[in-house]
Amino acid sequence: xxxxxxxxxxxxxxxxxxxxxxxxxxxxxxxxxxxxxxxxxxxxxxxxxxxxxxxxxxxxxxxxxxxxxxxxxxxxxxxxxxxxxxxxxxxxxxxxxxxxxxxxxxxxxxxxxxxxxxxxxxxxxxxxxxxxxxxxxxxxxxxxxxxxxxxxxxxxxxxxxxxxxxxxxxxxxxxxxxxxxxxxxxxxxxxxxxxxxxxxxxxxxxxxxxxxxxxxxxxxxxxxxxxxxxxxxxxxxxxxxxxxxxxxxxxxxxxxxxxxxxxxxxxxxxxxxxxxxxxxxxxxxxxxxxxxxxxxxxxxxxxxxxxxxxxxxxxxxxxxxxxx
Amino acid sequence: xxxxxxxxxxxxxxxxxxxxxxxxxxxxxxxxxxxxxxxxxxxxxxxxxxxxxxxxxxxxxxxxxxxxxxxxxxxxxxxxxxxxxxxxxxxxxxxxxxxxxxxxxxxxxxxxxxxxxxxxxxxxxxxxxxxxxxxxxxxxxxxxxxxxxxxxxxxxxxxxxxxxxxxxxxxxxxxxxxxxxxxxxxxxxxxxxxxxxxxxxxxxxxxxxxxxxxxxxxxxxxxxxxxxxxxxxxxxxxxxxxxxxxxxxxxxxxxxxxxxxxxxxxxxxxxxxxxxxxxxxxxxxxxxxxxxxxxxxxxxxxxxxxxxxxxxxxxxxxxxxxxx
Numbered sequence: 001x002x003x004x005x006x007x008x009x010x011x012x013x014x015x016x017x018x019x020x021x022x023x024x025x026x027x028x029x030x031x032x033x034x035x036x037x038x039x040x041x042x043x044x045x046x047x048x049x050x051x052x053x054x055x056x057x058x059x060x061x062x063x064x065x066x067x068x069x070x071x072x073x074x075x076x077x078x079x080x081x082x083x084x085x086x087x088x089x090x091x092x093x094x095x096x097x098x099x100x101x102x103x104x105x106x107x108x109x110x111x112x113x114x115x116x117x118x119x120x121x122x123x124x125x126x127x128x129x130x131x132x133x134x135x136x137x138x139x140x141x142x143x144x145x146x147x148x149x150x151x152x153x154x155x156x157x158x159x160x161x162x163x164x165x166x167x168x169x170x171x172x173x174x175x176x177x178x179x180x181x182x183x184x185x186x187x188x189x190x191x192x193x194x195x196x197x198x199x200x201x202x203x204x205x206x207x208x209x210x211x212x213x214x215x216x217x218x219x220x221x222x223x224x225x226x227x228x229x230x231x232x233x234x235x236x237x238x239x240x241x242x243x244x245x246x247x248x249x250x251x252x253x254x255x256x257x258x259x260x261x262x263x264x265x266x267x268x269x270x271x272x273x274x275x276x277x278x279x280x281x282x283x284x285x286x287x288x289x290x291x292x293x294x295x296x297x298x299x300x301x302x303x304x305x306x307x308x309x310x311x312x313x314x315x316x317x318x319x320x321x322x323x324x
Numbered sequence: 325x326x327x328x329x330x331x332x333x334x335x336x337x338x339x340x341x342x343x344x345x346x347x348x349x350x351x352x353x354x355x356x357x358x359x360x361x362x363x364x365x366x367x368x369x370x371x372x373x374x375x376x377x378x379x380x381x382x383x384x385x386x387x388x389x390x391x392x393x394x395x396x397x398x399x400x401x402x403x404x405x406x407x408x409x410x411x412x413x414x415x416x417x418x419x420x421x422x423x424x425x426x427x428x429x430x431x432x433x434x435x436x437x438x439x440x441x442x443x444x445x446x447x448x449x450x451x452x453x454x455x456x457x458x459x460x461x462x463x464x465x466x467x468x469x470x471x472x473x474x475x476x477x478x479x480x481x482x483x484x485x486x487x488x489x490x491x492x493x494x495x496x497x498x499x500x501x502x503x504x505x506x507x508x509x510x511x512x513x514x515x516x517x518x519x520x521x522x523x524x525x526x527x528x529x530x531x532x533x534x535x536x537x538x539x540x541x542x543x544x545x546x547x548x549x550x551x552x553x554x555x556x557x558x559x560x561x562x563x564x565x566x567x568x569x570x571x572x573x574x575x576x577x578x579x580x581x582x583x584x585x586x587x588x589x590x591x592x593x594x595x596x597x598x599x600x601x602x603x604x605x606x607x608x609x610x611x612x613x614x615x616x617x618x619x620x621x622x623x624x625x626x627x628x629x630x631x632x633x634x635x636x637x638x639x640x641x642x643x644x645x646x647x648x
Contacts (some may be wrong), residue, residue, distance in 0.1 A: 054522065131560055175522070188564045198378065198499070199564035200524060209560055211553040211579060214586035216560045229535040236455055236533055236540045238562065240512045240523035255535060262538035 022168040024315075025161040025322075031271070031313045034306045035165065038269045042244070043172050049267040053173040057243040059235060059256060060166070062180035062187065062204075064249040064291040065273050066195060067158040068147075070282045072107070072290055074154045075182050076118070078141055080110075082125035090124075099124070111289065122183075123220050126207050131185065131216040138189045152320065155194050160322065161314045162273075165247075166195055174245070179234055180204040181227035181252055185218075203238045205230075231256035249273040250291045257296070257305065270305040272296060277311040346492040348639075349485040349646075355595070355637045358630045359489065362593045366568070367496050373591040377497040381567040383559060383580060384490070386504035386511065386528075388573035388615040389597050390519060391482040392471075394606045396431070396614055398478045399506050400442070402465055404434070406449035414448075423448070435613065446507075447544050450531050455509065455540040462513045476644065479518050484643045486597075489571075490519055498569070503558055504528040505551035505576055509542075527562045529554075555580035573597040574615045581620070581629065594629040596620060601635040 026032040042051040063069040083093070083102045093099035098117035101109035110117070126134065146153055166176050176197055180187060184204035191202050208223035209216045226234040232255055235243065246253070246260035249272060257270045272293065275284050286294040300307055308314070316322060350356040366375040387393040407417070407426045417423035422441035425433035434441070450458065470477055490500050500521060504511060508528035515526050532547035533540045550558040556579055559567065570577070570584035573596060581594045596617065599608050610618040624631055632638070640646060 054516070132566075175524075177524075184561075184564070192378070200499075200501075200562055202564070206561060209557055211556040211583065214582060216556060232535040232540060233533055237508075237530060238524055240508070240526070242456075258538060259535065 022171070023161065023164050025164055027313055027315055029309075029313050031306050031308045034269070035168075035271070038245070038267070039168065039172050042267055051244055051266045055241065055244065055266060056169075056172070056174040057177065057239060057241050058169050058174045058245040059177045059179045059231075059239075059243045059247070059260070060162075061248040061250070061253045061256070062178050062182055062191070064275065065159075065247055065253070066162050066166075066178070067154070068150075068281060069291050070284075071148065072111070073182065074147075074157075075186050077148070077154075078138070078145070078186065079118075079121045079125050081141060081145060082137070083121060086125065119222065122207075122222075126183065126185075127218045127220045129218055131209065131218060134185055134218060135189045138186055142190045152318075155190060156320050157318060158194055159273075159314070160316050160319045162247075163195070163319065166197075169245070170196070176201065177235075177239060177243075178202045178204070179226065179231050179256055181225070181230075183207070184226070200238075203234045227252045229255045232259035235259070243268075245269040245271075247271045247273070248296070249275065250293050251296045252292075254296045254299070258299075261303065261305075270300070270303075271308060272300050272305060273308045274310060276309050277314075277317065279311075280317045281310060283311075346495070347485065347488050349488055351637055351639055353633075353637050355630050355632045358593070359492075359595070362569070362591070363492065363496050363498075366591055375568055375590045379565065379568065379590065380493075380496075380498040381501065381563060381565050382493050382498045382569040383501045383503045383555075383563075383567045383571070383584070384486075385572040385574070385577045385580070386502050386506055386515070388599065389483075389571055389577070390486050390490075390502070391478070392474075392605060393615050394608075395472065396435070397506065398471075398481075399510050401472070401478075402462070402469070402510065403442075403445045403449050405465060405469060406461070407445060410449065443546065446531075446546075450507065450509070451542045451544045453542055455533065455542060458509055458542060459513045462510055466514045476642075479514060480644050481642060482518055483597075483638070484640050484646065485638045486571075487519070487643065490521075493569070494520070500525065501559075501563060501567075502526045502528070503550065503555050503580055505549070505554075507531070508550070524562075527558045551576045553579045556583035559583070567592075569593040569595075571595045571597070572620070573599065574617050575620045576616075578620045578623070582623075585627065585629075594624070594627075595632060596624050596629060597632045598634060600633050601638075601641065603635075604641045605634060607635075 023032055041047050041049045044050060060066055063073050080102050083099060087093055087103055093103060098110050098113035098121060142155060147157060150157060169176055178191060178197060182204050184206050187204055188199045188202050192199050203226060205226045206223040208219045208221040210219055242263045243260045244263055244266045245268060246257040248257055260268050261270055275282055277283060284291060285297060347356055365371050365373045368374060384390055387397050404426050407423060411417055411427055417427060422434050422437035422445060466479060471481060474481060493500055502515060502521060506528050508530050511528055512523045512526050516523050527550060529550045530547040532543045532545040534543055566587045567584045568587055568590045570581040572581055584592050585594055599606055601607060608615060609621060
């Protein structure tokens with residue numbers, strides 16, 4: 001009996017899946033065709049390209065790939081809000097850069113402070129508390145803060161077509177992971193719900209922690225930067241397998257995609273989201289300070305990587321457009 | 325239709341589960357009773373102790389908890405075999421400790437070389453190659469090497485009752501993780517299959533790696549020791565949630581279990597496997613060099629932690645006993 005029910009179950013689910021467009025927010029075009037033909041090919045047990053379920057590892061960048069990243073990475077907007085909230089306890093920030101610039105809304109000077117300045121801001125806002133305290137701060141911010149120009153909460157700025165892609169891959173036995181330059185502990189509290197991924201499938205840059213008094217305490221030290229060549233390294237530490245599919249949007253994702261492409265065992269898929277929609281989202285690539293796509297764009301064109309033209313390939317950008 | 329089939333499916337699976345003893349290799353006793361009553365309680369939606377599925381995180385030590393660890397950790401036996409295999413390329417090892425002791429089967433001197441000596445052996449055998457080359461070496465060893473006294477392959481020395489416990493927890497919506505002092509890259513190639521866990525749910529000590537020439541290359545550097553206070557830290561980095569159930573066998577697991585016990589949100593379960601079976605396995609605790617259980621044993625007795633008396637609680641130790 002058990003076997004019969006399981007068989008009927010699988011059959012009805014398959015019929016259900018076959019009758020529905022798995023990517024309804026994608027216009028018909030090369031990108032959608034490439035995704036579907038790849039998934040069909042590698043999940044077909046009769047195909048020479050079949051991949052066993054345990055090796056169907058798909059990795060996704062977050063900023064600019066799963067949600068927007070303008071005017072700057074949303075985590076930097078979180079940092080700015082936190083600096084302002086903490087400022088009353090730090091009168092010295094009024095005269096110390098880069099804190100002074102943050103308090104004066106002088107984003108140009110903030111960005112000009114470079115990696116060193118940004119790290120100072122991150123340390124002042126991300127360390128010196130328990131992990132559970134930090135989770136609560138992030139959750140409170142994500143629940144209340146609004147995007148400066150879009151005027152909606154940040155979690156509303158995830159890409160509807162990418163949510164469909166994540167669900168489609170999972171329905172076909174893929175394990176989906178986020179591999180982001182952003183902070184692992186910044187993403188985990190809300191990204192699980194936003195993207196349908198357990199916390200251990202979300203990988204990012206790390207603040208070092210120590211165990212003290214039955215708690216995890218966040219230290220004043222960056223442990224790992226999950227960007228560029230750090231992405232394959234983060235994949236090794238966390239996943240322990242070479243992916244078969246990689247999705248990014250910038251040169252920061254290049255090594256992760258190249259590492260995936262060099263999988264000798266299986267057929268692979270690489271996809272760049274190209275920001276071409278000035279009206280509905282933002283248009284940027286080669287010269288952008290945030291999300292620069294230059295080297296990767298040239299490489300993609302000569303290496304059969306899929307390029308998503310956001311303007312033409314996506315019917316809608318954000319989930320809230322569906323409700324209109 | 326789809327919903328009906330899914331409902332029937334779930335129903336038949338539940339009936340199937342209810343009719344079978346989920347832990348057939350466990351004798352009736354306090355340990356078995358504690359496990360089953362905990363699982364029933366936290367998975368019952370009407371219970372005040374109900375835990376939502378996404379928070380059912382169970383962590384397991386490996387050496388001495390999921391498989392044997394005598395005469396020494398199996399990974400050390402792998403190291404010794406590797407030193408011997410590599411010796412022809414290193415004539416200097418004949419006169420250099422601790423390599424000399426390994427080549428002369430002088431285990432006393434090997435162990436006396438302490439942490440520094442052991443690290444030298446680990447570095448000489450675990451670094452300077454790609455991750456995929458190392459995987460292949462481990463898989464070849466695990467397939468062919470035999471335990472010095474038990475005369476079976478190491479993967480046959482997993483504990484049958486613990487395999488049943490892992491399966492029982494997973495059938496009840498728990499996510500199971502290994503959190504071991506052993507090497508993450510030593511375990512991952514075979515532990516997935518042995519324990520039914522994907523590679524990203526296996527956590528352990530790490531050799532640092534770098535990305536080079538489209539490959540992950542293992543460096544001459546330990547990045548992380550996943551033991552004692554390192555275990556909760558490793559749980560934070562990899563899982564990102566405080567567990568609700570923890571299973572160990574030594575003082576090296578104490579902090580992981582204490583961290584689990586201090587979960588303020590949910591009811592928790594802590595369990596120590598106590599090695600009491602001199603005949604079928606090994607008997608050791610307070611004074612053992614490997615797998616010392618001293619502080620933890622006293623703490624467990626006063627803190628309502630479950631202690632498994634291997635001799636009396638387990639009907640069989642190893643899966644091969646079932647086939648006899």
